[in-house]
Structures are given as C-alpha cells and as structure tokens.
Amino acid sequence: MPSTRTLATNLLPLAHGLQLRDVSIGPDQIVATLEATAPRGACPGCGTWSAAVHSHYQRTIADLPWGGQAVRLHLRVRKFYCRQLACTRRVFTERLLHVVASYARRTARLESVLRVLAFALGGEPGARIVERLGMTASPATLLRLIRRVTVSEQPAPRVLGVDDWAFRKGHRYGTILVDLEQHQIVELLPARSAEPLVEWLRAHPGVEVFSRDRAPAYAEAARKGAPQAVQVADRWHLIQNLVEALERCLLRFRPALKVAAGAGDSVLGPLPDSRETTLVPWQQRAEAVSQQRHASKVERYKQMRTLRDAAFTVLDIAQLVGATRRTVYRYLALGGPPERQQPQRSGRRVRAPYEAYLIQRWAEGCRNRSRLFREIRLLGYQHSARTVSLFLKRLEQEPSASTVASSRPTVTRVPSARRVASLLVWHKDQLPEEERDYLRRLCDQEPTIALAYDLAQEFAGMARERTGQRFDAWLTRVTTSGIPELDRFARGLTDDRAAVEAALSLEWSNGQTEGQVNKLKLLKRSMYGRANFDLLRLRLLQAV
Structure with missing residues (x-):
C-alpha cells in the first residue's frame, strides 16, 4: 500500500518548484510542510533574476480538503537580493503564482x-x-x-433581444440584453430608459435584428443606437394586446356570455338569490366583503364617468382615481356599473360526481362514514373527508335531501371576458370540444362577437404561420368591421407598422428573452436581499 507521504505527494501541488518535507495528520486538520526549490527568483519590480538568498520565512496557506478534513500548507519560501541598481526593490520574495497569489491565504485551486x-x-x-x-x-x-471577477468583453450579437426586468416591481427596472442566436445573456443595464441602451448599441455596432416588446423607449433606442437594424415586435405581446382589445369588446356583451354558458334566463331561469339560503358564518363574511368591494367599484365607476364627461383624458383619470389605464379603459367600456360577483357557492361542487354513489350506498344501509370516504377515494375523489361527512350528515338529518341532491341542476359557471378573449385567439383544433361548443353558441348569439372571432383567428394565424403579407388586407377588414376596440388596436399597430410586419414575417421573437428574465428572477430571489446590481450582473453573466 502507498505510504502517507506518497499519497500526499500525489495530492499536493508539487509540480511548480515545491518539495514535500513533512506531513502530519491531526484530529481536526492535515498539515503539510513544503519548501521552494527553484535555484533563483525573478524580481517582481524589474524582472531581473537573482540567486542571492537574503533569508527564509514561512507562509500558512489553506488548501483543498482531503476527505472532508481541512488541509493547511506551511510553505517555506526565500527572499532574494535584487542586483539591479535602478530597481526600487532591494529585497523581494519569490513568487509561486501557479500555487498561491501574492499575499493570499488560500491556494489558487x-x-x-x-x-x-x-x-x-x-x-x-x-x-x-x-x-x-x-x-x-x-x-x-x-x-x-x-x-473580483472581470467580465470579458463579448462581440456584438447579430440578433439582439431586449426586455425589461424589475429590481422592485412598480418602482425600479433594468434592461436585459440577450444574444438570440447564441442563447446567452450579453449585458445587464441598470435602467429601462432609452439612453443607456443607445450608448451600449453605439459602443457595439453590428446588430442587424433588434427584437423587443412594444415599449416606446426601446423603439427609440433602436432608432438612435442601431438605425440599420430591423426592429421586430414581440409576437406574444401582440397577441396579448389583441386579447386585451377583445376583452374590452366582450365586456359590452356580458348577457351573451351568460346565455352561451347556459346561465341565462332562457336556459335555467333566474338564479336563486343568495339571501334566500341560510348562510354559515364564513359565507356571511364573504357576502359582506363582496358587497363592500362592489360598492367601492361602483363608486370608482361613477368617478370615472364624471371625469370623462368633464373631458379629462384617460391618463388624468387614472392618476386622479388611483387606477391603471387598463382599468379605466375597461370601466369606461361598460354600459353600466360593474356587476357584483356572487361568492362562489353555486359553482363547481367537488363532491358532485360522487353524490349519486354516496346516496346509493346510504340507501343500501352503509352508515360508516370513514368507509364511504375511502370508497370514493378509490373512485378518484381527492378532497377532504369533512366535505363528505357534512353531506352524509345532511342525508342522516334530512332523508329528503337525497332526492334534492340527485335532481339538482348543474349550474355552469360563466367564463370571464378575459377567459373568453383568450379562447378567441387559440387555435381551434387545440380547444376542447366543450369550449368549441361554447364559442359556437356565443357566435350564434351575437354576430359582432362572431366577426371579432374571425378577425382574431386571422391575426393569430398570421403570427403562427409568419404570413405577414396578409397584414394589409387584415387591417382593411378591421377598419371596416365597425368594432371600435379592434379598430383602436389596429391603429396602434400602424404606429409601429414596420416592427409588426417583421414580427409576422421573421422567425425572431422575444420568447427566449422572457426565459432569460425568468432565470434572472430566480437568481435575484435566491440572493437574500444582496442582489445589488453589480453582484446580480456578475452572477448572471458568469452563471454556471
């Protein structure tokens, strides 16, 4: 078997003019004594070689552990005389830079x-x-x-993706630059204004494609810093803007959304008033909170209407009321005050698919609630036993409840305008049959929604298939459709027409940049409040 000295010789950095003199293994650490053996040393001031030894001294240095046990090196080095008369140094210490840096207390490895x-x-x-x-x-x-790490300068990317990221959401933002061809982050800027990005683009010429969202600051930076680059608007943001326009349109047709979902009076009749049922304490609290929130929404709606009638702009209204511009647009598009959403007592009941089985087993004489709970767990029930116990308690106290439960109609929950707007831009073949039927009923109920659906599908198809040559024809159809929300959306596209047409024709988009932003968020949140910009930038650019 190899001796301790042989093992130490193989594990220690002895290939750079060092010789092992001794090894001692203690209870808490391993100590190895090394000695420099080079015949001469070079002066760090003038570079002159010298073999005249002045003296010796010992350095204590930490090295990589062996089997989890700390290792200390006692390194004996020499001091030499410098024979160069013009040198400011008279005595210097020999350097072993491959093993340990000057003045360092740890080995380089x-x-x-x-x-x-x-x-x-x-x-x-x-x-x-x-x-x-x-x-x-x-x-x-x-x-x-x-x-201490210095980031090496990277060549300017040919295809650059740009997006913003939040130091603190709503307060402070920065900008991330991504090479979309190499799939790597190029730089991190401390602001999302145009000026820092313009400076970076001018210092790194060669960008041919500039992919961005629809922020005006980034469009201005591209025009000033890289006028030769083709600007490409992000397709996801284009679809998102379309969904927002469709949502504002659908808010004008809320009754049609209810009828198509089977919740209108023509299908089920009026829904029962929540005051007709006995509310348990938590339901009473939810009802009170719901009424309070609805009252504040109605008051805010009245304020927005009053300011709008007084010729205030949407931006002024948002600042005076304390809402976002998107909320102001949505409220002003309503035909009346927003409806109050009832607490979801009449929505999907998690035990509904298993009530018939429980009623059958109860009628057969099974009264063991734990056993019944285990049985429906085998059938796929994944919720609490308390819900099952309360239902069985009702069956025990009110035998007629089994008939009521089995004959109770299922009330379909009406999807929100936001949800329906998202369905309108999805690929038809990827939607479940239930949602396709809902959209079919909705379009039959309201021709305006049918036209909006057709226009939305055409635009989404251009984005998916990169058929930007159909954009002019689509614009003509939208402007003559008579749908004000989509007409406003189309006018916004024409203000950034070149970037939009490039997005509908070229392969580049900002999806990869969004993924890098997600990576940045994960890294920032793992830094326990120490995410200063310099640390965050270095860790992101040198991420392992």
Whole structure:
C-alpha cells in the first residue's frame, strides 16, 4: 500500500518548484510542510533574476480538503537580493503564482472552487455548503470573490433581444440584453430608459435584428443606437394586446356570455338569490366583503364617468382615481356599473360526481362514514373527508335531501371576458370540444362577437404561420368591421407598422428573452436581499 507521504505527494501541488518535507495528520486538520526549490527568483519590480538568498520565512496557506478534513500548507519560501541598481526593490520574495497569489491565504485551486460555489449559490447558502465540504469562507468572502471577477468583453450579437426586468416591481427596472442566436445573456443595464441602451448599441455596432416588446423607449433606442437594424415586435405581446382589445369588446356583451354558458334566463331561469339560503358564518363574511368591494367599484365607476364627461383624458383619470389605464379603459367600456360577483357557492361542487354513489350506498344501509370516504377515494375523489361527512350528515338529518341532491341542476359557471378573449385567439383544433361548443353558441348569439372571432383567428394565424403579407388586407377588414376596440388596436399597430410586419414575417421573437428574465428572477430571489446590481450582473453573466 502507498505510504502517507506518497499519497500526499500525489495530492499536493508539487509540480511548480515545491518539495514535500513533512506531513502530519491531526484530529481536526492535515498539515503539510513544503519548501521552494527553484535555484533563483525573478524580481517582481524589474524582472531581473537573482540567486542571492537574503533569508527564509514561512507562509500558512489553506488548501483543498482531503476527505472532508481541512488541509493547511506551511510553505517555506526565500527572499532574494535584487542586483539591479535602478530597481526600487532591494529585497523581494519569490513568487509561486501557479500555487498561491501574492499575499493570499488560500491556494489558487481552493480559491477557484470557492469562486465556483459563490457564483452558483451566492453568499449565505454558499458559506453553509462550503462549511459542510470542510472548507472555511464567510458569506462576505464569497461575495468578494465574485466582485473580483472581470467580465470579458463579448462581440456584438447579430440578433439582439431586449426586455425589461424589475429590481422592485412598480418602482425600479433594468434592461436585459440577450444574444438570440447564441442563447446567452450579453449585458445587464441598470435602467429601462432609452439612453443607456443607445450608448451600449453605439459602443457595439453590428446588430442587424433588434427584437423587443412594444415599449416606446426601446423603439427609440433602436432608432438612435442601431438605425440599420430591423426592429421586430414581440409576437406574444401582440397577441396579448389583441386579447386585451377583445376583452374590452366582450365586456359590452356580458348577457351573451351568460346565455352561451347556459346561465341565462332562457336556459335555467333566474338564479336563486343568495339571501334566500341560510348562510354559515364564513359565507356571511364573504357576502359582506363582496358587497363592500362592489360598492367601492361602483363608486370608482361613477368617478370615472364624471371625469370623462368633464373631458379629462384617460391618463388624468387614472392618476386622479388611483387606477391603471387598463382599468379605466375597461370601466369606461361598460354600459353600466360593474356587476357584483356572487361568492362562489353555486359553482363547481367537488363532491358532485360522487353524490349519486354516496346516496346509493346510504340507501343500501352503509352508515360508516370513514368507509364511504375511502370508497370514493378509490373512485378518484381527492378532497377532504369533512366535505363528505357534512353531506352524509345532511342525508342522516334530512332523508329528503337525497332526492334534492340527485335532481339538482348543474349550474355552469360563466367564463370571464378575459377567459373568453383568450379562447378567441387559440387555435381551434387545440380547444376542447366543450369550449368549441361554447364559442359556437356565443357566435350564434351575437354576430359582432362572431366577426371579432374571425378577425382574431386571422391575426393569430398570421403570427403562427409568419404570413405577414396578409397584414394589409387584415387591417382593411378591421377598419371596416365597425368594432371600435379592434379598430383602436389596429391603429396602434400602424404606429409601429414596420416592427409588426417583421414580427409576422421573421422567425425572431422575444420568447427566449422572457426565459432569460425568468432565470434572472430566480437568481435575484435566491440572493437574500444582496442582489445589488453589480453582484446580480456578475452572477448572471458568469452563471454556471
């Protein structure tokens, strides 16, 4: 078997002018004594070689652990006389830069491992893992190792993706730049205004395709910093803007949404008033909260209407009322005050598919509630036993409840205008049969929605199939459709027409950039409040 000295010789960095003198293994650490053996040393000031030894001294350095046990190196090095009369140094210490840096207390390979852990884990988590691996480094030390790294300058990408990201949502934002061809982050900017991006583009000429969302600041930055680049609007944001326009349109046809869902008076008759039923305490609280919220919405609606009648702009109304412009547009598009949404007592009941089985077993004489609960669990029930117990308690107290439960009609929950707007842009073949039937009933109920559905499908098809040559014909159809919400959406597209046509024709889009933003968010949230811009930028650009 190899001796301890032989093993130490193989594990220690002895290939750079060092010789092992001694190894001692203690209860808590391993100590190895090394000595420099080079015949001469080079002066760090003037570079002159010297063999005149002045003296010796010992450095204590930490090295990589062996089997989880700490390793300390006692390194004996020499001091030499510098014979160059013009040099400011008279005595210098020999350097062993391949093993340890000047004035360092850790070997280069240990520092390299710590730096990798710092980039991957950050300060606090990294320090905990380092301790478990038999090394020693504080969170602040790991962060200093990150800050010492210099990011190498990358060549300018040919296809650049740009998007914003939030330091703190609603308060402070930055900009992320992504090379869409190489699938890697190029740079992180501390603001989302045009000026920093213009400076970066001018310092990195060569961008041919500039993919962005529809923010005016990024469009201006591309025009000023990279006028030769083809701007491409993000297709996801285009579809999102279309969905928002469809939502505002559908809000004008709320009765049609109810009738198509089977919740209108023509199908089921009027829904029972919540005051006709006995409410348990939590339902009473939910009812009170619902009424309070609805009253505030009605008051806000009246304020918006009053300000609009007084010729205030949408932006002024949003600032005075304390709402977003999107909310103002949505409220002003309503024909009257917003309806109150009843607490969801009449919605989908999780035990409804199993009530018939429970009633049958109860009629057969089974009164063991735990057994009945286990039986419907085997049938696929995945909710609490209390819900089943309350139903069985009703059967025990009111035998007629079994007849009521079995004959109770299923009330279809009316989808929101937002949900229906999303369905209008989905590929028809990818929708479930139930939702396709709903859209068919909705279009039969209201011709305006049918026309909006046709226009939405045509635009979504252009985005999916990259058939931008049909954009002019689509614009003509929209402007003559008589649907004001889609006409406003089309006018917004014409203001950024070149980027929109490029988005409907070229393969590039900002989906990959959004994925990198998600990576940034994950990294930022794992930094425990230490996500200063310099640290976040370094960790993101050097992510392992």
